[in-house]
Amino acid sequence: MTTDMIRKQFYINQEHQIILQKLAKQRGLSESEIVRQAIERESTIQEADVTEDKNTAFDMLIQDALSNPKRPGGAYKFNREEIYQERQARWIREDKE
Secondary structure, eight states, rough: OOOOOOOOOOOOOHHHHHHHHHHHHHHHHHHHHHHHHHHHHHHHHHHHHHHHHHHHHHHHHHHHHOOOOSOOOOOOOOHHHHHHHHHHHHHHHHHHH
8 A cells, every 4th residue: 555645535424433433442543544444355355346246237237128128208209390380489479578
């Protein structure tokens, strides 16, 4: 780990705050060091699984899309002439005001 530090600010709930304080006191470390160690530990555990998880999530998304080809909604349909008429009506109202 490098000695260059970047300041981060994040929110934790009251329960996590109590746990963090107890761990820091028990281990004689700062709360920041406890968080850094947790990040290091988590990154080594998750490193191998990250790519696999991304592929799995993407595969699930594709399978879902292919298995349900008919979803509510659809292509937006419009009548060009109606749009022009609506726009012209707005211009006429603005001119009268």
